[in-house]
Amino acid sequence: MKKLAIALATVGLSVPMFMQAEAHHSFSQFDADTRNVISGVVTRWDFNNPHVWLHIDVENEDGTTSLWSFEGQGIMRLLPKNITGTTMVPGDPVTLLYCPLRDGRNGGALAWIRLDKNGRFINPSDGGCRSSDEEIDNWKGWLEEGYTSNLEVDAAGL
Secondary structure, eight states, rough: HHHHHHHHHHHHHHHHHHHHHHHHHHHTOOOEEEOOEEEEEEEEOOOOSSOOOEEEEOOOOOOOOOEEEEEOOOOOHHHGGGGOSSOTTOOOOOEEEEBBTTTOOSSSEEEEETTTTEEEOOOOOOTTTTOHHHHHHHHHHHHHHTOOOOOHHHHHHO
């Protein structure tokens, strides 16, 4: 009986180590009311838990580049969407929609990414900047019309 109790206790204490962590941080650092479009070239695609990170070089008006970094969902939620560690590689051009950091640094939370090499839209969004298939469909048309933020879209009455 003592051996059974020790075995059950060991199993009970071990199970949490193998479960996906569900604890989460706040998304208050992102301005979820503002959504901006930006284009750049992938420098790094960190496909890790608890969140993926996309790092891109964005060309400034003066011809220099600035590094921008964006947070997305964890890999366990991306794999079923066929988003993997090789979905993007350094050098790939991308266009993305993001919710900016409130403190003005270069980055934010991902809503969607368009892979410019093939035109595919992917949705790695998380609680900091949720997106949907419907929003992506809307943005496909708005991009063609030259819109680069939800504020422009709202001002146009769309």
